[in-house]
Structure formats: structure tokens, C-alpha cells
Amino acid sequence: MCNRRNPTDPLVREFLQTYSINLLPLPRLRARPGELYIKTGRKVKATPGWLDEVIEPAVELPEPYDEPLPDLSGVVSETVDLDFGLKLLGNFLAVLGIPPGIIDNVKLGYKHKQTERVAFQFSEVSRQTVDPVTIGSALIGHQFRSPHPWIRPGNQYFVAAAFVRSPSITVHATDAAHGAIEVGAGVASALDADVGVTAEHAGEGKVRYRGKDRLAIGAELYELSYDADAKSFLMGAQKQPVALMRGKAVAPAPAFPGDDDEALLEVEDL
Numbered sequence: 001m002c003n004r005r006n007p008t009d010p011l012v013r014e015f016l017q018t019y020s021i022n023l024l025p026l027p028r029l030r031a032r033p034g035e036l037y038i039k040t041g042r043k044v045k046a047t048p049g050w051l052d053e054v055i056e057p058a059v060e061l062p063e064p065y066d067e068p069l070p071d072l073s074g075v076v077s078e079t080v081d082l083d084f085g086l087k088l089l090g091n092f093l094a095v096l097g098i099p100p101g102i103i104d105n106v107k108l109g110y111k112h113k114q115t116e117r118v119a120f121q122f123s124e125v126s127r128q129t130v131d132p133v134t135i136g137s138a139l140i141g142h143q144f145r146s147p148h149p150w151i152r153p154g155n156q157y158f159v160a161a162a163f164v165r166s167p168s169i170t171v172h173a174t175d176a177a178h179g180a181i182e183v184g185a186g187v188a189s190a191l192d193a194d195v196g197v198t199a200e201h202a203g204e205g206k207v208r209y210r211g212k213d214r215l216a217i218g219a220e221l222y223e224l225s226y227d228a229d230a231k232s233f234l235m236g237a238q239k240q241p242v243a244l245m246r247g248k249a250v251a252p253a254p255a256f257p258g259d260d261d262e263a264l265l266e267v268e269d270l
Contacts, residue, residue, distance in 0.1 A: 011077035011120065018071065019127075021164050021218035025088070027095045031163045031216035033064045033130040036224075039156040051159065056145050059138050064128045069164065072125040079174060085118035086110060089209070092169050096197050096211035105190035106199075113183045115173045122166040122217065123208070129162035132222050132235065139233040144226050157224040159235075164218035168210035170202050180205025 015021045034051050037044050051059045080088075086107045093103050110118070144151045173181040187207055191199050202208040225234045 009078045011075045014072055014075050015164070015218055019069070019164070019218075019220070021162075021220055023218050024216060026091050027215035027217050028163075029095055029213055029215055031160070031219070033128060033160055033162055034059070034061045034135070035160045037158040037160065037219075037221060038150055039158065040154070044158070054145050054148055054151055054157075055139070055142050057142060059142060061130050061138055062134065064130045064162075066126050066128050069125045069127050072164065073123045073166075074121055076121045076172065077119045079117040079119045079172075079178075081117055082110065082115050085120070085171070088120065089118075089169065089171055092215065093197065093209065095215055096209075096213060098191070098195050098197055102190060102195060106187050109183055109187035109190055110171075110173060113173065113181050114175060115181050115183065116176045117174050117178075119172040119174075121170045121172070123168050123170065124214075125164060125166045126214065127162050127164050127220075128216075129220070132161040132220075135159060135161055135222070136233070136235050139224075139235075142233065143231065158221040159224045160219045160221055162220035163216040164220075165214040165216050167212070167214045168208055170206055170208040173205050173207075183207060 012023065015023055036051055036054060051061075079085075090103045090107065093106065094100070098106075173183050175181050182205060187199055191197055197209055197211045200208050200210070222235050226232075227234055
């Protein structure tokens, strides 16, 4: 979508540089803070379970709290080509539970109007979070389960302290001359009233799709490793992570495990 180290897209820049959030190309419904991400190669794999799946004894974390992120609500991305844009929209609608046939009809609504490029924005954005210092404190006195098939040399581990969520995505449609295209009526009629997602006109060339669920669209990750000599976990984004010692935790910097030249974090569910 754009370079992570030097993003030109205003939406990507806000996620990466202002809030240190890894963008997820596929929104997630059941993501929750305390989830473990494992990097075995170029791609990052997300476990469907909790830290307890690979760490012992059981890790006790508080319930996450929600906070609004008004600065992310309404920030519009740069335009992308139609096929790529419709793929992102289709991913969002699919996670909201829209059947594939209806998603195809929505995509056709844009193609029939000769749409060339689209841009996106999210609204009602919030962050569901457990403070990373709290996670660090909870890990004191714990260790990786051994043996465990996913704990092996060469792997990198990341714990999610927060997920950025939104129930809606707004699509801006433009033609070859970058003029706005009205596609509202066509795509709105493609959505059945029973699917639980609404499509409404949100301005010239804009359609807002809103579901009942708040989908995770980004993750705040911290690298996690274990020092066998010190018998303690380390958290951080640096090559020399911040150690958690003597019952006290130091807040580390968020990690970006994706490729340097790609803003989207590639995730494969195990």
C-alpha cells in the first residue's frame, strides 16, 4: 500500500507514526489484547489463543479498556486502484458476515459506474487496550512452556497490547479524472436489509458501510523474548529489549514486525 518507513498515505502515516499501530489487511472480529503473534519467516502468524497457550503458569491480565481515537476518525487514505480497493472493502464486509454473493454485487456497483480509483476512511475509531507495562508485570515469574511446538530457535514473538477498532468504513469513488462518482444507490440496493450492514450516502462520491460489530483494523505489538539466564521475559522493539526486573516493568516501544517496505502487516491464522 505504501512504504512503512516513509509513508505518504495520510491514513497509514497516522496509524504508523502517531499511534504506532500495525495495519491489518484483513480485519478481525475476535482479536483481543494479550494475543500472541509468531513470526517464523517474512509473514507473521496469529495464534487464535491466549498467552497461556505458550506461557506458564497462567497469565492473568485485566479486562481491556476502550478509549476513543478521534484523530483517526475521518482521516482519508490516498486513492488506490479499484481492484485493490475493492479487495480491502470485500475483506471488511466479509468479516462483518456479508455473504460472498452480496459482496460481489457491491463490487459490481462500482465497476458499472466506471470507477477507476477509491480511497478509504474509518469512523468511530477506538482502541481496546491493556497497558503494556501491565502486561510486562503480569509476565514476571513466568516462562515459555517447554516443550511446545511453536517455541523454537529462530522464531520471533509479539504480544498485542491493543487493537484499534471501527464498525464502519467509508469508500470514496473517483473516475479517471479524479472526479467523484455517485454509486450510493447501486451499492445500497445490493445489501439485503437482513445482513446487518447498512450502506448510506456520506457525501459526494462517498458510501459509508456500517456493521454492528467493531472490527480490529490495527494492532499495537511488542516483541517478547525470554532470557533463560535471568529467568525473565524481555519486552521491546529494539534489538536489545527492555528487561523486566525486580518486579518492575519499563514501558517498551511498540514493534513493527512486518517488512520495512510494506505498511500492512501480513498475518496468517494458524
